[in-house]
Amino acid sequence: MAKTNERLWIFDKIRSFGDKIFLVHQDYQYSFTEFCDAIDAAQKKLTENNVTKSEVVGILSDYSFNSLAYFFALFQNGNIISPITVTVNEEIEDRLNEGFINKVLRFSSDGVKISDHESAKQTHSIINNLNEKNQSGLILFSSGSTGKPKAMVHNLDNLLNTYRDKRPKSLIMLVLLLFDHIGGLNTLFNAIATGSTVVIPDSRDATEICKLIEKYRVNILPASPTFLNLILMSEADKQFDLSSLRIITYGTEPMSESLLSRIQHKFSKVKLIQTFGTSETGISHTTSKSSASTLIKIDDPNIEYKIVDDELWLRSKTQILGYLNYSMEKFTEDGWFATGDFVEQKTDGYLKIIGRKQEVINVGGQKVLPAEVESVLMEIPEIADCLVLGATNAITGQAVIAQIVLSENANDINISKIVRRYCKNHLDLFKVPTKVKVVEKIEYSTRFKKIRNSEN
Amino acid sequence: MKGKIEKLIINALVDYNEELENPAYGNPDEKTRLYSSEGGMDSIALVGFIADLEERLAVEFNKDIILADERAMSQKRSPFLSVQLLANYIENLLLESEE
Numbered sequence: 001m002a003k004t005n006e007r008l009w010i011f012d013k014i015r016s017f018g019d020k021i022f023l024v025h026q027d028y029q030y031s032f033t034e035f036c037d038a039i040d041a042a043q044k045k046l047t048e049n050n051v052t053k054s055e056v057v058g059i060l061s062d063y064s065f066n067s068l069a070y071f072f073a074l075f076q077n078g079n080i081i082s083p084i085t086v087t088v089n090e091e092i093e094d095r096l097n098e099g100f101i102n103k104v105l106r107f108s109s110d111g112v113k114i115s116d117h118e119s120a121k122q123t124h125s126i127i128n129n130l131n132e133k134n135q136s137g138l139i140l141f142s143s144g145s146t147g148k149p150k151a152m153v154h155n156l157d158n159l160l161n162t163y164r165d166k167r168p169k170s171l172i173m174l175v176l177l178l179f180d181h182i183g184g185l186n187t188l189f190n191a192i193a194t195g196s197t198v199v200i201p202d203s204r205d206a207t208e209i210c211k212l213i214e215k216y217r218v219n220i221l222p223a224s225p226t227f228l229n230l231i232l233m234s235e236a237d238k239q240f241d242l243s244s245l246r247i248i249t250y251g252t253e254p255m256s257e258s259l260l261s262r263i264q265h266k267f268s269k270v271k272l273i274q275t276f277g278t279s280e281t282g283i284s285h286t287t288s289k290s291s292a293s294t295l296i297k298i299d300d301p302n303i304e305y306k307i308v309d310d311e312l313w314l315r316s317k318t319q320i321l322g323y324l325n326y327s328m329e330k331f332t333e334d335g336w337f338a339t340g341d342f343v344e345q346k347t348d349g350y351l352k353i354i355g356r357k358q359e360v361i362n363v364g365g366q367k368v369l370p371a372e373v374e375s376v377l378m379e380i381p382e383i384a385d386c387l388v389l390g391a392t393n394a395i396t397g398q399a400v401i402a403q404i405v406l407s408e409n410a411n412d413i414n415i416s417k418i419v420r421r422y423c424k425n426h427l428d429l430f431k432v433p434t435k436v437k438v439v440e441k442i443e444y445s446t447r448f449k450k451i452r453n454s455e456n
Numbered sequence: 457m458k459g460k461i462e463k464l465i466i467n468a469l470v471d472y473n474e475e476l477e478n479p480a481y482g483n484p485d486e487k488t489r490l491y492s493s494e495g496g497m498d499s500i501a502l503v504g505f506i507a508d509l510e511e512r513l514a515v516e517f518n519k520d521i522i523l524a525d526e527r528a529m530s531q532k533r534s535p536f537l538s539v540q541l542l543a544n545y546i547e548n549l550l551l552e553s554e555e
Contacts, residue, residue, distance in 0.1 A: 206493070206499075207493040210493070226499075229529065230499050232534075233491055233499075233529070233534045233536060234491060234492055234493040234534075235492065235493055235533075235534065235537065236493035238493075239493045239494070240493075258526060258529075259529075363500070364500070393524055394524045394525045394526055394528060394529045395499055395502060395503050395524050395529075395536075396499055396500065396503055399507075416508070417474075417475065420504065421475060424475065430500050432500075432504075434500070434507050435507040
């Protein structure tokens with residue numbers, strides 16, 4: 001049981017920060033001491049519900065004081081944990097199945113409900129290995145090219161250990177990303193390891209975020225280029241006092257020079273830092289050349305990098321153990337991971353991130369898989385064939401657009417309206433096509449693959 | 457011409473609101489907020505609305521006007537703040553395209 005003790009440091013830290021504020025959510029402020037107590041209470045509830053160490057537990061929730069208490073109680077026990085934030089039932093079920101999840105936590109105003117989940121699949125060697133070594137795991141999902149989400153497993157002991165030597169600080173950070181995103185978890189782990197405060201928003205609307213920054217005097221805002229653009233567009237920066245901000249970090253999608261200079265102009269006293277990470281490798285420590293520059297250096301003792309055919313490859317000490325439902329084709333035998341990001345190498349070891357290799361559509365930092373939208377569109381009787389692709393959009397970076405071939409008897413209809421209305425009920429809003437074009441036919445390649453050239 | 461453009465935007469907004477169901481767009485006028493910290497729609501809704509509007513402008517003025525581009529984003533005040541500002545912006549684009 002030596003491994004259990006190796007996990008104690010984080011709980012010692014949490015306890016040692018005492019009355020410092022750990023988390024702010026829905027106008028409540030919780031101290032580290034209260035968090036300790038909540039973890040103990042969660043522990044009791046887990047025991048009462050017979051959640052055993054070897055189980056894979058899905059937490060169906062976004063960040064909240066409670067969901068985090070359960071996350072750390074499960075970590076304490078050495079469980080394998082999967083935060084799940086999707087809300088469409090089918091997508092939840094997919095993740096529960098692909099993640100071999102056998103216990104599910106659901107949160108409501110009445111508290112937590114713990115139930116069993118019978119996975120179609122029984123067990124997996126990665127899960128067994130973690131259990132045998134009594135180590136905790138973290139399952140995150142990313143969009144897979146076949147439509148099923150890819151389930152990847154981190155060694156959570158190993159991942160959290162990289163935060164162990166962080167020195168105490170008293171910063172206030174906002175967590176913009178959702179519970180199931182490596183970037184948001186990175187912010188959270190940093191806060192916990194340094195005794196800093198995290199502010200959790202209820203809505204990711206630009207105005208709402210600015211309101212929170214003013215109210216709680218937030219110092220660090222981890223954001224995406226699109227999100228920062230939304231702040232500028234809404235002029236929320238004028239309405240609220242954002243002078244507490246010291247650092248804005250941006251990542252998850254390429255930053256354009258023009259947007260960066262507009263942001264710099266508005267936030268002249270704020271340090272702008274680009275971050276880089278992948279769900280597979282964790283977040284790398286990077287240095288931006290300056291606040292005005294999109295050039296970055298990867299200077300992380302835990303991460304090596306190289307560039308192969310313009311693509312960035314990483315080898316990290318915190319990379320995933322593997323996928324539960326996907327091949328390791330993006331990893332080499334000796335542990336290099338092809339990130340799918342195109343980069344340009346500049347002088348002095350600086351890199352410029354150019355864009356994604358894959359065809360995934362990036363709507364304001366949220367990823368949309370064309371195949372998923374297409375499959376929903378094909379459920380509409382008026383549609384005979386369709387193709388979904390990304391179009392460059394100045395507001396959300398990319399927008400989802402659909403080309404549609406109408407069914408024979410579908411004439412004189414407002415297909416845009418039909419598509420939006422149908423998709424709204426079957427997809428997350430950001431996945432709904434914003435533009436629908438009626439075409440004669442969809443182009444296929446000779447191998448019966450849709451030709452999906454993004455529109456500019 | 458500006459009045460005509462405003463009317464076109466308002467009509468587009470009323471139609472679009474059949475899906476949006478935003479009470480703020482029950483009876484829109486030139487002061488109605490589109491994307492702003494003081495109310496309006498979210499960014500994804502805005503992208504769809506602009507796509508609709510571009511189509512209407514193409515029919516009405518027989519011109520392909522791009523509303524959401526780098527130029528719109530670089531304006532001192534976002535043209536998407538209100539119906540009026542958007543109408544001004546569109547009028548400018550149309551006048552320019554005639555030159």
